[in-house]
Amino acid sequence: MPDSSPAFAATKKCPHCGRWTEWQQQPTDRCQHCGQVLEPRRAASDQTRQQQADAPLAPVLLIEIKPDDGPVVRFFKHIIRSGQLAFAAIMAFFVWLVTVAAG
Numbered sequence: 001m002p003d004s005s006p007a008f009a010a011t012k013k014c015p016h017c018g019r020w021t022e023w024q025q026q027p028t029d030r031c032q033h034c035g036q037v038l039e040p041r042r043a044a045s046d047q048t049r050q051q052q053a054d055a056p057l058a059p060v061l062l063i064e065i066k067p068d069d070g071p072v073v074r075f076f077k078h079i080i081r082s083g084q085l086a087f088a089a090i091m092a093f094f095v096w097l098v099t100v101a102a103g
């Protein structure tokens with residue numbers, strides 16, 4: 001590469017104190033002058049995304065169908081599982097409804 005200059009240090013105008021500061025283009029970078037987060041909105045959204053990623057999905061505890069269950073037991077367990085799946089679908093629908101209603 002023809003460019004032999006050292007690592008390019010990006011600068012950004014701090015939204016808090018209005019001075020230019022070096023940053024690594026990370027949402028958590030802070031201003032050299034006032035110490036505020038340079039992109040508070042991006043940092044917050046990253047945090048939210050992280051929390052959502054950490055949060056476990058709605059647990060759908062399906063009944064276990066064992067291979068040594070008799071045909072009648074398996075039949076009833078299949079019915080219970082269908083009910084559980086239907087319940088999960090209804091819950092998902094309500095979550096969607098609340099999300100839509102909340103805008």
Ligand SMILES: [Zn+2]
Nearest residue numbers: 014017031034
């Ligand atoms: Zn600043």
